Amino acid sequence: MNRSAKLKSVAAAKNECVQVVVRCRPLNNKEQAGNFQRVVDVFPSRGVIEILNCNETSRENKKMFTYDAVYDWGSTQQQVYDEVVRPLVYSVLEGFNGCVFAYGQTGTGKTHTMEGIKSDPEQRGIIPRAFEQIWAHINRSQNMNFLVAVSYLEIYMEELRDLLKPNSTTPLELRERDGGIVVPNLHSVLCKSVEDMIHVMYMGNKNRTVGFTNMNEHSSRSHAIFLIKIEMCEVGSTLVKVGKLNLIDLAGSERQSKTGATAERLKEASKINRALSSLGNVISALAEKSPHIPYRDSKLTRLLQDSLGGNSKTIMIANIGPSEFNYNETLTTLRYANRAKTIENKPIMNEDPQDTKLREYQEEIARLRQLITERQTREKSVPKVRKVKQKTIKRDESLEESDEKSDSEAEEEEDEKENEQDFSELDAKAQEALLKERELTASLAGKLQELENQLVKGGKNILDTYTERQIELEKKMAEIAERKKREIEMQQQLELHEESTMEIRETFTSLQQEVELKTRKLKKCYTKCMALKQELQDTRDEHNRDRRELEMTQNELIKELKRLLLIIDNFVPAEVKSRLYTQAKYDDEAEEWYLNSNMILSNHQMVPRPVADVNRRRPMSEYALHMIKSNASDAVRYKGENILNYELDMPLRTTYEYSNPKVSASLQAVLAEAMQTEDDIDITDQSNYASMMKQRLDRITRRNVGAEGSSGSGSSAGTTTSNGIPPSSSSSSGGAVGIGASRARSSIYNRGMSAAPTFGAHSGSTTAKKAPPASAATFPKARGLIPK
Numbered sequence: 076m077n078r079s080a081k082l083k084s085v086a087a088a089k090n091e092c093v094q095v096v097v098r099c100r101p102l103n104n105k106e107q108a109g110n111f112q113r114v115v116d117v118f119p120s121r122g123v124i125e126i127l128n129c130n131e132t133s134r135e136n137k138k139m140f141t142y143d144a145v146y147d148w149g150s151t152q153q154q155v156y157d158e159v160v161r162p163l164v165y166s167v168l169e170g171f172n173g174c175v176f177a178y179g180q181t182g183t184g185k186t187h188t189m190e191g192i193k194s195d196p197e198q199r200g201i202i203p204r205a206f207e208q209i210w211a212h213i214n215r216s217q218n219m220n221f222l223v224a225v226s227y228l229e230i231y232m233e234e235l236r237d238l239l240k241p242n243s244t245t246p247l248e249l250r251e252r253d254g255g256i257v258v259p260n261l262h263s264v265l266c267k268s269v270e271d272m273i274h275v276m277y278m279g280n281k282n283r284t285v286g287f288t289n290m291n292e293h294s295s296r297s298h299a300i301f302l303i304k305i306e307m308c309e310v311g312s313t314l315v316k317v318g319k320l321n322l323i324d325l326a327g328s329e330r331q332s333k334t335g336a337t338a339e340r341l342k343e344a345s346k347i348n349r350a351l352s353s354l355g356n357v358i359s360a361l362a363e364k365s366p367h368i369p370y371r372d373s374k375l376t377r378l379l380q381d382s383l384g385g386n387s388k389t390i391m392i393a394n395i396g397p398s399e400f401n402y403n404e405t406l407t408t409l410r411y412a413n414r415a416k417t418i419e420n421k422p423i424m425n426e427d428p429q430d431t432k433l434r435e436y437q438e439e440i441a442r443l444r445q446l447i448t449e450r451q452t453r454e455k456s457v458p459k460v461r462k463v464k465q466k467t468i469k470r471d472e473s474l475e476e477s478d479e480k481s482d483s484e485a486e487e488e489e490d491e492k493e494n495e496q497d498f499s500e501l502d503a504k505a506q507e508a509l510l511k512e513r514e515l516t517a518s519l520a521g522k523l524q525e526l527e528n529q530l531v532k533g534g535k536n537i538l539d540t541y542t543e544r545q546i547e548l549e550k551k552m553a554e555i556a557e558r559k560k561r562e563i564e565m566q567q568q569l570e571l572h573e574e575s576t577m578e579i580r581e582t583f584t585s586l587q588q589e590v591e592l593k594t595r596k597l598k599k600c601y602t603k604c605m606a607l608k609q610e611l612q613d614t615r616d617e618h619n620r621d622r623r624e625l626e627m628t629q630n631e632l633i634k635e636l637k638r639l640l641l642i643i644d645n646f647v648p649a650e651v652k653s654r655l656y657t658q659a660k661y662d663d664e665a666e667e668w669y670l671n672s673n674m675i676l677s678n679h680q681m682v683p684r685p686v687a688d689v690n691r692r693r694p695m696s697e698y699a700l701h702m703i704k705s706n707a708s709d710a711v712r713y714k715g716e717n718i719l720n721y722e723l724d725m726p727l728r729t730t731y732e733y734s735n736p737k738v739s740a741s742l743q744a745v746l747a748e749a750m751q752t753e754d755d756i757d758i759t760d761q762s763n764y765a766s767m768m769k770q771r772l773d774r775i776t777r778r779n780v781g782a783e784g785s786s787g788s789g790s791s792a793g794t795t796t797s798n799g800i801p802p803s804s805s806s807s808s809g810g811a812v813g814i815g816a817s818r819a820r821s822s823i824y825n826r827g828m829s830a831a832p833t834f835g836a837h838s839g840s841t842t843a844k845k846a847p848p849a850s851a852a853t854f855p856k857a858r859g860l861i862p863k
């Protein structure tokens with residue numbers, strides 16, 4: 076279709092609102108066990124849902140919402156599919172884009188509605204039922220070619236993941252092409268039956284991200300999107316129509332406090348909630364007809380761009396729970412769904428778009444066919460003249476030989492024989508060329524077969540799958556669904572008009588009657604006003620709740636950040652830390668930190684390479700070099716050993732070598748002198764410590780003198796110094812190193828002493844009078860003051 080025709084069809088397209096359907100699941104075992112009350116009332120015939128807040132005293136204050144269709148806990152999967160989804164899939168098979176997405180709090184039945192229960196055919200959900208409808212249609216359509224491709228992806232933590240190729244390293248990106256959003260590298264599988272599609276769905280489901288929450292044992296933690304693309308065209312025509320169907324099971328829109336979320340789950344939930352709240356923003360912006368629609372806020376909204384306010388027919392299924400326990404979440408879902416009702420789409424038929432695989436295949440098939448026929452005619456035309464002559468003779472013979480063989484069979488056989496004969500008559504070169512030609516033709520035929528196998532021809536087993544009566548039944552069901560839809564619409568409109576026309580219809584017979592009616596009306600208006608006020612209050616409360624939840628998430632994340640910073644501060648070396656700070660960059664798109672690979676590389680390059688012998692072509696071990704130098708007979712043996720001489724980085728030293736405490740040279744000299752002369756030691760200083768030391772010195776000197784008097788020199792065995800240290804043997808034997816009875820007075824100014832352990836570190840003044848002559852040698856030794 077050319078551009079102007081396309082524009083015309085867009086302009087001619089009718090606006091169509093997003094169809095919103097609400098489905099309420101039954102009370103589950105937990106809710107029943109907990110005696111939770113049911114607060115939701117469903118009125119399928121009017122498309123109305125009423126919800127009661129148990130905390131409010133008045134039971135009158137029920138909130139009422141109307142939708143295109145509503146389903147209660149007794150509804151069946153078949154009913155939901157036939158009445159809601161079947162018409163949409165019909166449209167897709169006519170070449171429209173269609174989208175069904177399930178929205179709701181976790182555990183309310185989104186996956187149940189979309190996929191259903193594998194083992195129970197009655198409980199199959201929308202996706203497998205859509206497969207059946209598609210293939211029933213294909214099998215019924217005669218003279219049509221189809222190409223059906225499916226893909227399956229999920230959006231987890233704002234990242235696209237291919238569920239059919241989970242280990243693929245190619246990142247998936249969203250791109251805008253021909254006014255629509257596509258995922259270029261997404262893997263797609265060609266399917267040829269319902270079973271193929273179901274197999275693909277289960278394969279993808281195995282790779283889906285699910286987790287456990289307090290609300291649901293197998294909670295979907297990602298948004299899963301199943302894409303079906305159906306290309307179709309009449310046999311012999313080149314006009315291709317394309318129908319696309321997106322079947323989406325969104326992640327749960329839960330309150331984090333209820334799910335028992337941990338730090339990682341909170342991060343996950345905040346991303347899920349962000350995508351869902353951006354979906355809410357898009358819905359609001361579309362509902363308010365805002366000039367800017369924030370599709371780009373999340374990957375989910377970008378992917379749903381066609382489905383919301385675009386060219387697709389869209390159905391939103393809002394799943395809710397009936398219990399009072401989930402009152403707030405249910406109300407949020409109902410409001411969300413209520414807003415989505417007003418979104419208008421402009422569905423257009425995808426006729427003759429660019430880049431269709433079906434057209435590509437058909438063109439290739441035609442080209443291959445042409446090539447093959449050309450080759451076959453060339454092959455046959457080689458010995459044509461002689462062949463014709465021989466053929467006539469042989470035919471006469473063969474007719475006489477057997478009557479059983481049919482003419483064509485005989486002819487084929489004949490041709491084969493002739494070919495063989497012709498072939499043997501050719502020279503070697505020609506034979507080779509002919510063989511090559513035949514091989515090429517065979518490979519082309521194989522390729523052709525392969526391509527033809529990919530295409531699905533419609534109307535194959537029309538009688539096997541669908542009898543006339545079944546087709547009739549389906550049509551009737553579609554009609555009933557359409558009527559039901561219209562009935563609900565009319566009922567809703569009737570209720571609306573009833574109020575406005577009441578006044579007109581009333582004729583007042585008396586003033587009293589008029590007053591009564593006006594009072595009733597006033598009461599109604601008052602109730603409405605109160606409901607609106609309540610709504611306002613609810614919205615405020617909800618906003619506060621959201622804010623509190625965000626604050627909670629923020630606090631959790633800050634806590635986690637602090638923990639990580641603590642680890643970095645205490646366990647990561649300072650230089651690595653500073654490198655991390657300078658090299659780490661934040662990617663706004665991916666919302667992730669990453670290390671600049673260039674910088675890492677440059678750092679790597681700075682690391683010195685292992686040392687090798689620069690004069691040699693390749694590194695050699697020390698031992699090999701040694702052997703070569705020493706001209707050892709088996710030196711060659713070690714030549715090939717590629718051992719590098721690694722210079723290991725030794726860790727930096729953090730301690731000092733031990734050195735003895737320093738005693739200043741002046742003090743050492745004085746002490747040495749004092750110990751050699753017999754003079755008194757006179758140390759002058761002002762501090763208490765020094766005077767104390769002086770006293771001790773005196774005491775020691777006196778005792779030593781006493782001891783000398785009583786036992787005489789050399790008989791000090793068994794005596795101890797005042798501080799309990801026994802005298803050394805050298806001193807007891809009359810010691811060569813002892814001070815002796817010092818008479819000389821010397822003044823020591825020891826301010827220059829540097830080492831603390833020596834008493835000289837404290838400036839002090841001490842006068843040691845009359846040092847003991849021999850046994851006094853114990854004093855300096857015991858105090859460690861003997862110069863070395």
Ligand SMILES: Nc1ncnc2c1ncn2[C@@H]1O[C@H](COP(=O)(O)OP(=O)(O)OP(=O)(O)O)[C@@H](O)[C@H]1O
Binds near residue numbers: 101328
């Ligand atoms: N209409 C229903 N009838 C019967 N059972 C239902 C219905 N809807 C849901 N259930 C049951 O409720 C449970 C939770 O449903 P499901 O897993 O589909 O929820 P969900 O909304 O997809 O949750 P999540 O967002 O966590 O994936 C399942 O055991 C399911 O069988």
